[in-house]
Amino acid sequence: MNLDFNLNLTQQQKLVMTQQMQLSVKLLQMSNYELLDYVNKEIEENPVIDAEASGVLKEDNNEIDYNKLSKYLEDDNYSSKEISRNNEDVSPFNFISEQKSLKDFLKEQIIDLFENDYIRSICFYIIESINNLGYLSESIENLSNSLKVDSKYISEALKVIQSLDPTGIGARDLKECLMIQARKKGILDNKLKEIIDRYLEDIADNKYNKIAKDMNITIHEAQIYGDIIKSFEPKPSRGFYTGDETEYIIPDAYIKQVKEDLYILMNDNFIPKISINNIYKNILNNSQDEDAKKYVKEKINGATFLIKSIDMRRNTIYRVIEQIVDIQRNYFLDKHSYLKPMTLKDISERINMHESTISRAIRDKYINTDRGIMKIKDLFTTSISNNKNEDISTIKVKKYIRDIIDKEDKSKPISDQQISDILKNEGMKISRRTIAKYRDEMEIKSSSKRKRF
Structure with missing residues (x-):
């Protein structure tokens, strides 16, 4: 064995990211909802941070005609005070409608029915076993064993639940879900029942020749049955809150049109306005306790960089949106216009910023426009x-x-x-x-x- 110990000098190119650089990148690619959660945690954990609620919108363009913009916002059922950072009365969450819980909706119907308390309590238990698609995820046998009651009472309660709205709720599989809907419409004949039971995959593949031949019916008749089945709802829970929805969308900016001008209104009302508590500044300047000063200095540095990172994130997103609005001007002004071809490279070259930074800046970011709320990423084509x-x-x-x-x-x-x-x-x-x-x-x-x- 040859053990050769030599000292060699080699040159390597490495990119070393400091913790502060990592934080900037992390904050840039966060959605508004994630950023809000992160800032709130920092406020809780860092004692030197003072926080107060911000207003709804802040404008970045120094050349805006504020009188014209304020008048427009008033005409559009907005209040001009929404542009101020100091207004605490308006929140983007005010625009989120309250969602109806599917399970609460089912329980309300059960309460209104003339059922005895015993069956009603079993119904409530079964409702808690209904999954996010609206299907019953437990078998009658398992429910019977869990409740220590005869399976006939479980079946009776399940029959009650399956009679409720939305139609098809409480089914144990897709076939039963479709059968319930057909039965409620009064159209469940033997042929429809057989097609649901045996030919769902063939309907999906448009194989009506096969269905017609097997059932000795015309192709046209087979397709009519297929159309009926396709009109049913395979997911009975659709339209109800099931706890499985995505996080709330908080637009990063509003694109507002005033005559032929487009204005970018940055939406940062949800982020608390952060500052450093003067008490801790005094400790840093006047305290003789070196350990205390070291601790406070560390916390102040962290808070300072958080403030700078949030501001840098906001400015980067604004610059990107500004260029997007410039390229896609006709798209925002004319609802009949199409998006122009636009890539990350196009924005990168305009603002002298790396494409990866642009990519992070638009990740999970949304803008509110006259065309509705849209994902910034979808504007690239x-x-x-x-x-x-x-x-x-x-x-x-x-x-x-x-x-x-x-x-x-x-x-x-x-x-x-x-x-x-x-x-x-x-x-x-x-x-x-x-x-x-x-x-x-x-x-x-x-x-x-x-x-x-």
């Missing part, structure tokens, strides 16, 4: 060149594809290759595979599954 050397956004191409499919003869649906040929004649060279990809993204079925008999 690639381009396709036509024979006129014009760049067309993929969104516009998808619109062409959808229009072609909407106008097709449903008895002879157009294939992806035919769509590709049509677009080629319009000057857009797009492959069949790309057409299929865009169609899937728009949740449009293939031609074989779109066919009407």
Whole structure:
């Protein structure tokens, strides 16, 4: 064994991120909801931080005509005081409607029914076993064992629950859910029952030839049954709060149009206004206790950098949105206009910032516009060149594809290759595979599954 101990000098290039740099990156890519949670935790853990609630909106553009903007906001049922950071009365959470709990809704119906207390209490227990899709996740046998009651009472209570709204609630699987809905509509004949029981996958694949042959009915009749089944709700809990929803969306900015001008109103009302408590500043300046001074200095440094990081995050997001609004000006001004092709590189070059920073700045960020609340990321779209050397956004191409499919003869649906040929004649060279990809993204079925008999 040859053990050779040598001292070698090598040169390596490394990027070392300090804790402060890591915090800046972390804060930049947080959503507003995550940032609020993070800041509140810092306020709780860092004693040197003083915090007070902020107002709703703050404007960054120094060239704004405030008189014109205030008048517009008043006309649009906004109060001009919403632009102030010092107003504590308005919160973005005021715009969030109260969600109705599915389980509470079911219990309210049970209370209104003329059922005895015994069955009612079993119903309440069963309701707690209904999952987020609206299905009963426990078997009658398990419920019977858990409650130590005869299974006939469980079945009776379940029958009551399955009679409630929304229709299909309390089903144990998809087939039972569909059966309940058909029964409530009074259309559950033997043929529909058999199709639900045996041919759901064939309906999804548009294989009505197979269903018609097996059941000795016409293809048209089979498709009518398929249409009925497709009209049912496979997720009875839809529209109710089940505890499984995503976090609240707090827009990072409002894009407001005043005549032909667009204004960016940064929405940072939800972040408490942070400052450093003067008592701790005095400790740092006057205390003789070195340990206390060291502790306070550490906490003040942390608070100071948090304040700077939040401000840096806000300025970065503003600069990115500012460039997006400039590029997509027509899109925001005209509801019939399409997005222009726009990439991270386009924004990066405009503000001299790395693409990865732009990516973090738009991650889980939203803007509130006259077109509604939209994810900033969705405003970025690639381009396709036509024979006129014009760049067309993929969104516009998808619109062409959808229009072609909407106008097709449903008895002879157009294939992806035919769509590709049509677009080629319009000057857009797009492959069949790309057409299929865009169609899937728009949740449009293939031609074989779109066919009407």
